[in-house]
Amino acid sequence: MSGIEAMRRGACPSLPEPMPTGDGLLARLQPVAPLTLEQMDGLARLASALGNGIVEVTARGKLQLRGLSPETAGRLEAGVAALGIDLPTGFPVEISALAGLDPGELADPRPLAEAVGQGAAGLVPRLAPKASVVVDAGGVLSLAALKADIAATAQADGWRIALAGREAGFSPSARAASVILTLLQNLAEEGPAARMGDLVGRDGIAALAARVGLLPMPPAPVRRHVDPVGLHPLTDGTVALGIGLAFGQVTADRLAALVTAARGAGVRMVEPAAGRALLLVGFAAERAESLKTEAARLGFLTNPADPLRRVAACAGQPACASARIETHALARDLAPLLGAGELHVSGCIKGCAHPAPARLTIVGLDEGVGLVVEGTPRTVPARILPRHPLPMAGLREAVAALIEKGD
Numbered sequence: 001m002s003g004i005e006a007m008r009r010g011a012c013p014s015l016p017e018p019m020p021t022g023d024g025l026l027a028r029l030q031p032v033a034p035l036t037l038e039q040m041d042g043l044a045r046l047a048s049a050l051g052n053g054i055v056e057v058t059a060r061g062k063l064q065l066r067g068l069s070p071e072t073a074g075r076l077e078a079g080v081a082a083l084g085i086d087l088p089t090g091f092p093v094e095i096s097a098l099a100g101l102d103p104g105e106l107a108d109p110r111p112l113a114e115a116v117g118q119g120a121a122g123l124v125p126r127l128a129p130k131a132s133v134v135v136d137a138g139g140v141l142s143l144a145a146l147k148a149d150i151a152a153t154a155q156a157d158g159w160r161i162a163l164a165g166r167e168a169g170f171s172p173s174a175r176a177a178s179v180i181l182t183l184l185q186n187l188a189e190e191g192p193a194a195r196m197g198d199l200v201g202r203d204g205i206a207a208l209a210a211r212v213g214l215l216p217m218p219p220a221p222v223r224r225h226v227d228p229v230g231l232h233p234l235t236d237g238t239v240a241l242g243i244g245l246a247f248g249q250v251t252a253d254r255l256a257a258l259v260t261a262a263r264g265a266g267v268r269m270v271e272p273a274a275g276r277a278l279l280l281v282g283f284a285a286e287r288a289e290s291l292k293t294e295a296a297r298l299g300f301l302t303n304p305a306d307p308l309r310r311v312a313a314c315a316g317q318p319a320c321a322s323a324r325i326e327t328h329a330l331a332r333d334l335a336p337l338l339g340a341g342e343l344h345v346s347g348c349i350k351g352c353a354h355p356a357p358a359r360l361t362i363v364g365l366d367e368g369v370g371l372v373v374e375g376t377p378r379t380v381p382a383r384i385l386p387r388h389p390l391p392m393a394g395l396r397e398a399v400a401a402l403i404e405k406g407d
């Protein structure tokens with residue numbers, strides 16, 4: 001399938017099938033295991049040599065390399081393989097970046113993820129390219145914010161199963177893999193455009209739950225949401241330091257510098273995490289403060305309360321040919337105004353950085369800069385300001401007024 005066909009089908013830009021964007025081809029990879037420091041260093045080198053030197057971690061915790069050409073994209077797969085980075089061979093199941101090391105986990109999510117991933121390998125050509133299964137072990141890093149066709153969340157002796165965001169029922173641990181595989185089989189039978197939301201809408205959640213033998217849902221345990229940015233104690237007595245990437249992006253040279261600092265602190269491995277973050281895993285707690293300081297110096301976000309943690313912004317001008325505005329400078333300027341809630345700055349109506357609604361969206365349009373409240377870049381804006389020149393004082397005032405109105 002060509003990149004254009006992939007885009008038309010709404011496919012994900014995988015390593016063998018990168019997606020065309022305004023700044024060249026974009027390749028996405030979801031390694032099956034945490035990366036060693038050497039592997040992350042190697043990826044940074046590949047990003048410089050084959051792409052435009054921008055590495056991204058997405059909201060779902062996937063790695064992306066940008067600015068590839070058709071020729072260099074062909075060499076990326078071999079480069080990744082040469083680094084010994086394993087990619088999923090079956091259906092990719094999403095689990096926490098701290099799986100197996102998180103003291104809050106109620107179960108190890110990896111055996112269930114492995115069973116589903118391998119069991120569903122043959123279904124992949126018949127499933128929607130974005131079909132997703134999330135296995136959340138109930139640890140400190142919740143995956144509840146991730147949209148999923150099927151989500152399994154750990155509870156004592158079993159898994160709570162949600163379909164397209166709606167709770168369906170409870171499965172004892174011994175049956176969970178076969179329940180999820182049957183649901184994926186049902187989905188595959190509807191063809192590669194079908195999503196679980198379509199099945200739920202057509203058949204009803206109760207009928208689907210009964211079809212796979214789900215039990216009534218027990219009361220949900222109370223969970224505290226913990227940002228991946230910060231220090232996390234691990235089961236083996238070491239710690240993980242989570243650091244955020246402003247707008248989910250970092251340049252290859254800064255990533256390489258981070259790897260050097262991590263090596264000095266004794267970090268064992270590095271893991272991309274949901275929420276546009278990297279986790280530096282497996283080192284002594286007393287080395288964390290100096291590593292955090294160095295990460296902040298390199299431009300990473302080390303404070304979970306940093307306003308930029310609540311901002312999504314795409315590449316924008318000049319990186320993306322479709323962009324009508326410079327997104328990053330605007331986002332940095334407006335983020336402190338926002339308080340709670342999310343700000344999305346989008347170079348055009350495609351909304352690559354945040355397809356879901358946000359509290360406030362600033363979008364570049366042909367006719368100006370649109371301000372959308374509780375919507376997406378495609379929602380009719382509440383205000384449109386001129387683009388050339390953009391009246392920054394007026395924009396700040398308009399943003400403040402819209403936020404106040406919404407509070």
Ligand code: SF4
Binds near residue numbers: 322348351
């Ligand atoms: S949303 Fe941003 S990155 Fe996506 S096409 Fe539009 S300008 Fe480009």
